[in-house]
Structure formats: structure tokens, C-alpha cells
Amino acid sequence: MLGSRVGCTREKVNAIRYWRESLAATVALVLVAVAFVVPYLGNELVTPIINRTPQQVRDFADAAPLFGFREFHYGWGTPFAILIGVTGVLWGPDLARRLPWRRLLALVWAASGAWTMSLAMIDGWRRGFTTRLASTDEYLHEVPGVTDIPATLRGFSERILDYQADSWTTHVSGHPPGALLTFVWLDRLGLSGGAWAAALCVVVGTSAAAAVIVTVRALGDETMARRVAPFAVLAPAAIWVAVSADAFYMGVVAWGIALLAISTRTHRWPASFAAGVLLGFGIYLNYGVVLMGLPAIAVLIAARTAWPLIGAVAGALVVTVIFTAYGFWWFDGYELVQERYYQGIALDRPFEYWGWANIAALFCAVGVAVPAAFPRIFTRAAPINLLVIGAIAAVVMADLSQLSKAETERIWLPFAMWMLLAPAVLPQRTHKFWLSLQVLAALAINHLLFTNW
Template sequence: MTATDTRAPAAAAPDAGRGTRPGWIAVAVWAAGIAAVFTVGWYLRRAGLATEDALPPLHARARSHPLTWRMAPAIVAAAALVAVLPWAASRLRWRTLLPAAWAGAALWAVALAACDGWGALARPLDAPTEYPAGLAQVRPDPLEWLRTFTERLGGYTTHVRGHPPLPTLALFALEKAGLPGTGWAAAFVIASGASAVAAIAVTLRCVAGERAARAAVPFLVLAPLALWVATAMDAFFLAVAAWGTALAAVAARRAGPVSAAVAAVAGGVLLGSLPYLSYGLLPLFAVPLAVLLLSRPRPRVLACLVAGLVVVPAAFTLLGFWWPDGVRATLDTYLVSRGSAQRSYAYFLFGDLAVLGLLTGPAVAYALPRAAGALWRAARTRALSPAAAVALPACAALLGVVVLDLSGVTKGEVERIWVPFAAWLVAAASLRAAGPVPGAGSRWWLAAQAATALAVQALVLSPW
């Protein structure tokens, strides 16, 4: 495929004017699919066939009294962001827009979580099943803990034994840096997760042009997945993947050999850490591969990226943690557990996709036919438009979700597991409309995105 010049800030707006009927059909399917999955889940639970979750397909429960006045700060934040984001995305300087988007995403996540009180920001990490509860076993000798991680796996907390060692070690490092406790851990997770908005915008600017990247920023900030940025560790995984991909894209664009090499190695180190954060992140490599396909880096940049990729696996192997053994041990504990392994494969095959729909919102559903059309035209004409360059990473993330869903490993609890994948899909929401990019028409879809998050927050009580 021959790419057109997608790097100039004046790149054409994402494909528009192709008709709105497919988009509205997709929104109808989105809404009907979510309603059907929750209805079936209610029936299965009432029949005693799905008892692992109180509100399948979510690992959550319905609120007995939906939130009312306590939602006011989140509603105000949503209204302000809907009003300001399109203007900011089109008017602010790029270097100003990125930290502003980061701050906006953090504000949105915090405003949603604070509906349950400020203590709700750290409360998910206070659970005895979470990573901080396992730090006591790390403190005496972190190297010994790492060497014996696999053989002692059964004695760890649920999330520690369900993941490789790196998430726990990251919180241990935060503690050693003088920031102990779940309050600092929550701040770290929220700040890092919100920063992914800037990372994805940087990536899109490299592969699709600045105009397309600016169009995506408001949707990235107001994504419904912010519900689980505060506070699930998967938001940190999202940040690592997003910044690794962004650095790889920047390296492909840099003319200076030294700066390109540094960016490539740094990006490789971050991407190489993904399998050591979560075993389920392997399919997410489809996204950086799509970005590399779009950016076509020089051979020396690829060599530096590969050199960075092997750093974390080599370090963990030398320190005594053999990744395949970790996979096998975690799978064994998963199969003997009475949790997600007991859930219905057939139900969650569809239920997990419905949860993805909640994380991404109706604007993404509306845009998906346009994204598919942009990719189809790019394949047919062998000319890459900005819209196709936005759509390809989004479709790569969707492919990763489908692979995990079909595998049956992710049966339930995917509202947090899908976060690193869903953010890339949200970027495709910018492909949904004709007219200026970003323009006033985007505010209606931003409002729909915010309303989705507010509705879930009001009606659902999640442990994350």
C-alpha cells in the first residue's frame, strides 16, 4: 500500500459525507446489544445459572438507590468539557493541547469516581484482593520474591497471582520512592492512565496528521472508559502501551539519528514490558504493529526498537522469573478457582463485547462503519487517507479484543481488562461527522459519550 502524506497539519479532514444510515444502524445495534446482554444476564442469574457476578456481564452490582445530587460535580465537569474541548482542540497550540488534554482526562476520571466520595479514588486499591495487599510479601527481599514468584503463586492475593510480577513491583518502587499507601498508588494510576490521551494523540499526529489527531482529542478525554481509569491498574497498563507506541511512532518520524534511536529504544522498553504487566496484553501488540505499518520506520529505527523490546524480558529472566512458567502457573490457579473460569463461555463471548461497547460509547459505534469504509477504500486504491490512518490502529485494537474474547480466558471482569484496548477504539469516534474538524457537531456526540459514563456511574456500583 502506498501512503499519502499524512504528516502535514493541513491534512484533509477524516472522510465525511458518505451517508449517515450505516452509523445510525450501528448505534441501534450497539444499544440493542447492550440491552440484550444485560437482560439475558439478569435471566441467567435469576435462574441460578450465573452466580459469579451480581450484574452480569459486569463484575459489579446495581445501585439500590441511583445517585442524584452527588452526581452534580461530574455533570458540571461533563458540561464544561463538552463546551470547551472542541474549541481547545482546534485553537490551542499543540504543545499546550497535550497537557490540557491530559488534565481534562484526569479531571473527568476523578469527577466520576468522586460521585461516591473522595475515598472512592483509593478504595478499589484497598481491597484485600488487590496489588497493594501483596506488598508485604515483597518488602523483605524483592529479588527473592521475584525468583520464587511462580512457585509461591498460590499464596498471593488474587490480582498478584493473576498477573506477572511487574505491576506489584511498580507499586513497590513507588513506595520506595517515598510515596507509600493506596492514596499515592491511586494518584499514580489516574495520572498515568489519563496521560494515555496525550500519547494516543501524539501517535495519531505522526501517522494521520495533526488535524486528525486534534479531532480525536475531545473523544479521548471524555471517553466512558474513564470510569475505570479511577481506579484500576489496567489504566497504568494503558499508559505504558500508549507511550510505547507513541515513542515508536515518533522515532519513525525523527530525522536525527540520535533522537530517533533514543525514542525507539525507550518505546521498545515500554512495549517489551507489556507481557510482564499482564499476560492478556499480548494481543495489544497489534496496535504498535499497525502504527509501524503506517509509519514505515527506517531499518536502524527498527533495530533500536527491537533492542529496547528485549530489555525487560532479559532482565526478568536473568533475575529468575521465566515468563512461560508464569503463564502456566497462572492458568493452573485460574482453572481451579471458583471465579471467572466457572463463567459461561457462550454468554460472555457476547457479554464481553457489550462491555466494550460501554467503555467506548455510542460515538464509536456510529463511527465504525466509516472507519471500515476508510480502510476498504485504502486497500482498494492503495492510497492511505488520514481517516484510514486513524482507523487502522482502532481496528487493530478491536482485533486484539476479539482474539482474547474467543480464547475464553477473559470471561467477565473485562470492564478493566479492555481499558488498554478500548482507548484506541475511542480515537475512531472522530471519524463520525462531516464539516469542520473538530466542529460544533462533535459536541452532540461528546455529550452522548459523557451521558453514557454518567448513566453507568449512576446505576452501577463497581469494585474498580
């Protein structure tokens, strides 16, 4: 009699949990649908762009809340993307459970790269890969002009504001100099051009999938790390990993967080110092990466220790001292970039729409499985839950800053990667279902829209 009552109670609890997951997923889908529909309602306030011309709508709002334009297309990457997606759904969770750890890490990185490149090849080799970073708005446009790196750093802030004869291009002006220097260094190595730059972003960006599972394992939960693996690989976010510089930023800071987690177990200062170097370099790649301090704090809370802060702060200070000694003061750049932000299209992007449509764009990148897991994420203080909560907090702060209006499917990649941990807490027997939705979302977005940045 007691057993039947316990069984009945469990069934009720499970039913309530499934209802909450379904409701959370439905709310996310409705938000995304509304964000796509609102731009066609003709409202002059709740709209992706104001003071607009037909050409501006085409360039900046044709696929809102995503940045790109509507275009049904396919390419030779299509069959490979379908094959990789189906294979990952059918066998990914089982392989993640059974493979030796080192083989799993290698497979996660390789599979993430294959999934990412197959999606890119839907757009084609040139259109989807080699020319992505070669436009006049991108970093490579400025690389030939950097002949003296110390002089570039000393005068970097002076060229941030627009409407000057020597203003930096859009992407260079919007980021600290570490981003530009990365591609300058690549060029100095003889690896010049769009293909090499794109390859760097993809290789480093796809490594983030391995970094997140290393982090979870280092915090003492290998079982959950293995459950994360398929979701970290088969994310719609891969569309924007190939190819954007934000994928490179994502990979750098993801390994910074992973090394921080490793240092909480090994109690070796080199790991924490290296974590600080990577996270410190991260804020010289992207001003917004400073919010990765929240997932970093989540790591320390999960590990119940603060001592790695000593090495991490020391590592970050070394990076700061170097950039400062060469003439770039981070806070000056940050103040000027806010002014530059509102000299451009951001002035015509109303927060009344983007304040919530940003989240819809993010859900397009992370997939519906992530919000479906939120009800379970906020019920425990396990390491994986804390990491997801840290990433959510970073997203909320980034959104409220009003410095991320549109393009958040790309700009928030460093935070999105940690939100992809969330589906691991869903019941294992439902993982293939949620993975299939992730794959379908990625294929639909990549075939129906041409994403841009």
C-alpha cells in the same frame, strides 16, 4: 445541471453514511441492552454465572455484563462531573481545533484527570479512590511481604497456583511480577497506602489521552489528532481508570505506542528503543498486553516503515533479559496463570454468555460513539483507521482466548484507548451530539451502578 446532480449524489452518499452510523450505534445499544436483560431470564446456559449461590450472584453478576452491583447513588463528585461533561461537549471540539499544540496536550491530560476524578468522587473519597487498591485481593496486600525483590522474582511462579499456603492474592497471581513490583517500588519511595497507589494509576492512566493524540499527530495527521482529543477525554472508560491498576498498564503501553510513532518520523533510535522498553515492561505488567503488538504493527504500516523495529525489539529484550536474569520466565508464568484462572470464578462464567457480553461491557466503556464510527473505519487505510482496526483485532483475539470472561470494561482498557480514536472520523458537525451521548453514558453507569473489580 451538473452541479445539481453532484449535490444530489452527495446528499444520497451522506444519507447512506448516516444510516450506517445510526444502524451501527443501534446494534451496539441493543447488544448492551440484551446483555443486561439476559441474566434475569433464568436460562441456565446463557447466564453470567453457573453453580451459583445468591451471594455469588450478588458479588459477581448483579450488574452483568459489568462487574459491580446495582446501587443508585450520588456524591459530591456529581455536580463536578456534570459541569466538566457539559463544558467538554460545548467547548471541547472548538478548543481542540484552536489551541497551540503543547497547550492542547496539557489541557487533554488535565481535563482527563478532572473528568476521571469527578466520576470517582461520585462514589466518595474512600469508597471511590483510597480503598480501591487496598482490598485483600489487590496488590497492596502483598507489598509488605516483599522484603527481597530478587528472591520474590525467583519464586514468583511457584506461588501463582491457588490452594497453596503462600499463594499470591487474586490480582497478583493473575499478572506478571512487574505489576506487583510497581507498587513495591512506590512503597520503597515512601509513598505507601491506597491513596498513593490510586494516584499513580490515575496520573499515568489519564496521560494515555495525550499519548493517543501524540501518536496520531506523529503519523502525520494533526487535524485528526485534534478531533480525537475530546473523545479521548470524555470517555465512559474513565470510570475504570479511577481506580484500577489496568489504567496504569494502559498509560505505560500508550506511551510505548506513541514513542514508536514518533520514531517513525524522527528516525532517532532512542525513541524506538524507549518504545520497546515501555512495551516490553508492559508485558511484565499484564500478560494480555502482548496483544498490543497489533496496534504497534498498525503504527508501522501507517508510517510505511519497519526500521523502528530494530530499536523497539532491542528495548524489549533489555526488559526481558533483566526479568529473566532475576529468575522469572514469562512463559512459565503465562502457562501457570491459565491454570490459576480456571481455579477461580472463571470456571463458573460460561463463554456462551461472556463470549458476546464481553463486547457489550467494552461498549459500555468506550461509549456508543465508537461502534457508530465503525462503518467509516473499515472504508479507508488512514493512520487513525489502522490504529482502531489494530485495537479491534486485539480485542477479538483476547475474547476468543476465553481468558477474559467478564470485567473486560477494565481488563481491556489498553485496547479500548485506541478504539476511542474512531469517533474522530464522524462528521465534525455531529461531534457534539456523540460527545453528549458519551457523557450521558458515563454519568448513567456511575450513578446507577457501583462498579467493582
